[in-house]
Amino acid sequence: MAGIIAVANQKGGVGKTATTANLGTALSRLGHRILIVDMDPQGNLTASFGVQDRVEQTVADALLDRKIDLPVVPVRNGLDGCLDLVPANATLAACESSLANKLGREFRLRDVLQSCGDRYRIVLIDTPPSLGLLTVNSLVAASRVIVPTEARFFSLQGLQGLEETITEVQYLNPTLKIMGIILSKLDRRLREEQTVANYLREHWGELIFSTEIGTNSKILEAASSGVAVNDVPGGGKAAELYAELAREVLARG
Ligand SMILES: Nc1ncnc2c1ncn2[C@@H]1O[C@H](COP(=O)(O)OP(=O)(O)OP(=O)(O)O)[C@@H](O)[C@H]1O
Ligand SMILES: [Mg+2]
Numbered sequence: 001m002a003g004i005i006a007v008a009n010q011k012g013g014v015g016k017t018a019t020t021a022n023l024g025t026a027l028s029r030l031g032h033r034i035l036i037v038d039m040d041p042q043g044n045l046t047a048s049f050g051v052q053d054r055v056e057q058t059v060a061d062a063l064l065d066r067k068i069d070l071p072v073v074p075v076r077n078g079l080d081g082c083l084d085l086v087p088a089n090a091t092l093a094a095c096e097s098s099l100a101n102k103l104g105r106e107f108r109l110r111d112v113l114q115s116c117g118d119r120y121r122i123v124l125i126d127t128p129p130s131l132g133l134l135t136v137n138s139l140v141a142a143s144r145v146i147v148p149t150e151a152r153f154f155s156l157q158g159l160q161g162l163e164e165t166i167t168e169v170q171y172l173n174p175t176l177k178i179m180g181i182i183l184s185k186l187d188r189r190l191r192e193e194q195t196v197a198n199y200l201r202e203h204w205g206e207l208i209f210s211t212e213i214g215t216n217s218k219i220l221e222a223a224s225s226g227v228a229v230n231d232v233p234g235g236g237k238a239a240e241l242y243a244e245l246a247r248e249v250l251a252r253g
Contacts, residue, residue: 002035002120003253004113005179006142010165011158012129015148015184017044018219019245020126023146025228026239026246028082032121035072038088039109039138040128041096046087049075050226055087060095062086063108063137070112076228084120096133105133106172110141122249131165139169144177146249148184151196179252182245183212211245213238 007020017040024036038045038059046052057071072084099105109125117123124146125138139145147162149155159181170176181204187193201208213219218235222228229235229242 002117002123003144004117004123004125004142005144005146005249006125006127006135006138007146007148008127008135008138009147009149009158009162010129010131010135011149011155014150014155014158015182015213016040016129017048017126018223019146019148019182019184019213020045020124021048021223022219022229022238022242023245023249024083024124025230026242027122027124027249029230029243030246030250031082032250033082033084033119035084035086035116035120035123037070037086037109037113037123037125037138039092039125039134040088041090041093041134042128043087043089043092044223045126046085046089048223048226049085051075051085051087052089055089058091059086059088059109060092062112064095064098064102066111070116072116092134099133099137106136106140109137110173113141131161135165136169139166139176140173142173143175144179144252146179147181149181149200150185151183151187151193151200153192153196155196156199178207179249180209181207182209185215186212187215188212209245209248211241211248213241213245 007016028034062068062070075085127135127138216238218232222232230239
């Protein structure tokens with residue numbers, strides 16, 4: 001079975017989707033077969049690979065109907081056939097409320113991943129900025145969590161909230177653990193960010209990945225134009241940082 005990692009933080013805009021997209025790309029470029037799953041009704045992960053217009057079925061279809069397999073779309077990343085995406089769009093919002101009445105509602109993603117997870121070395125799940133049923137499904141399916149965070153004072157509250165949720169979810173999924181926290185949009189020029197980054201390293205120690213992803217306009221540019229950061233002129237430095245993060249993730253198993 002693949003290592004299943006949820007990328008989660010209920011705080012919005014902290015870099016969950018950018019981390020999932022670029023880490024997934026970096027891992028696949030290291031030669032691993034990787035699946036990335038969009039569990040956010042915003043569909044940002046799907047859009048960041050530019051495939052939103054050629055999607056027929058989405059993750060919502062498989063979550064609602066046990067007879068439907070997870071729809072998997074191959075996405076380009078420079079190495080054919082190594083990176084696959086399970087897309088989502090706005091229909092996932094309605095799916096979340098329909099799921100609430102289904103039997104085994106917290107286990108639906110775990111169950112559908114069982115049929116295809118074996119084909120991949122790692123499955124990365126991008127979650128929405130909330131602690132609702134879609135995030136809970138992602139945390140129940142996963143064995144590890146990667147937490148992207150900004151180094152801002154208000155981010156600390158978000159981390160505490162997520163820790164509480166993980167403790168709750170452990171009743172359903174006792175093996176769930178935080179793999180690491182990634183400073184995913186760090187601007188060390190700002191004093192607040194320096195202070196909070198240092199505090200996080202003191203407080204969480206080894207759980208903070210050594211790699212830090214600085215704010216970099218190429219990451220934003222890549223996501224909004226639906227291409228990998230490697231393919232944006234000048235995006236090499238950011239791509240190298242995600243490759244470094246990918247090596248850390250593989251080392252943490
Ligand atoms: N290191 C970075 N440097 C510059 N821009 C970044 C960086 N990481 C992410 N961004 C941009 O910041 C915005 C928010 O990032 P992203 O969408 O990854 O966050 P998110 O946590 O997934 O948001 P949401 O909670 O809405 O799902 C996006 O426009 C993204 O392209
Ligand atoms: Mg997102």
